[in-house]
């Protein structure tokens with residue numbers, strides 16, 4: 525039904541990739557960061573970098589989307605050891621959902637306890653403006669409704685339990701920290717908190733679909749992040765997720781606007797610096813936890 529949906533990666537395969545990486549580096553990352561479309565500059569903030577092209581990492585998929593460089597970057601942010609995915613994987617690239625989320629399990633096996641995910645998203649909430657940063661407080665998993673969940677298949681208890689809760693997917697302490705840091709940085713008038721709805725893509729949504737998602741309670745829409753959140757929570761890592769609102773979803777039949785990837789990348793560049801500052805300040809303030 526879905527690409528390779530029965531074929532998850534075994535614990536041993538994930539461990540082999542993690543051990544290969546650990547044998548190449550001195551650093552032991554505590555924070556894992558995923559850069560969304562056009563937000564890859566975040567990785568450049570890391571000091572004492574050690575970078576791997578995805579093509580050189582055993583078992584790793586390749587980035588195929590413009591704005592996702594395809595590099596895994598290790599380094600420190602104000603002394604805190606981090607690993608950063610400069611480019612993520614999406615269902616529409618043709619990867620199975622298990623392959624899309626493989627790096628999150630690798631993060632766990634590298635020793636990461638907190639994951640910060642970023643994405644570019646379309647604004648559904650009519651109060652949102654292009655350039656707003658939305659702290660994700662909850663999600664609606666549309667592919668999950670259709671049975672495409674990254675935890676499908678046999679469950680390996682070494683990662684986590686068969687039926688993990690998702691009512692606590694987004695860590696409240698991290699969310700409050702992000703609000704506090706945002707206020708300190710003077711982001712009050714463009715920092716939001718809301719619900720992210722994931723769709724499979726790659727086509728952008730119709731007007732009727734946008735209206736439907738608004739009625740369901742979604743504030744922003746995208747094609748990523750949620751699968752990664754589910755896998756991160758399954759294996760006990762804490763999650764903070766941020767959406768950069770790169771475009772307004774088209775909600776009106778009179779509108780001449782059309783969603784497009786170029787606009788997504790351009791807005792990414794405009795707000796990249798603020799997003800970087802928010803994430804880097806957060807990282808320096810995060811208290812280490814071994815599990816959620």
Ligand SMILES: O=P(O)(O)O[C@H]1O[C@H](CO)[C@@H](O)[C@H]1O
Pocket residue numbers: 559560561562589612614642643644645725746747748749784785788
């Ligand atoms: O979610 P990220 O990876 O930021 O990318 C977003 O931007 C792309 C569309 O422009 C889609 O891939 C959507 O999910």
Ligand SMILES: Nc1nc2[nH]cnc2c(=O)[nH]1
Pocket residue numbers: 644645646647723725728729745746747770771772773783788
């Ligand atoms: N599905 C979807 N993904 C996006 N990523 C950035 N903008 C959008 C959007 O409008 N819709």
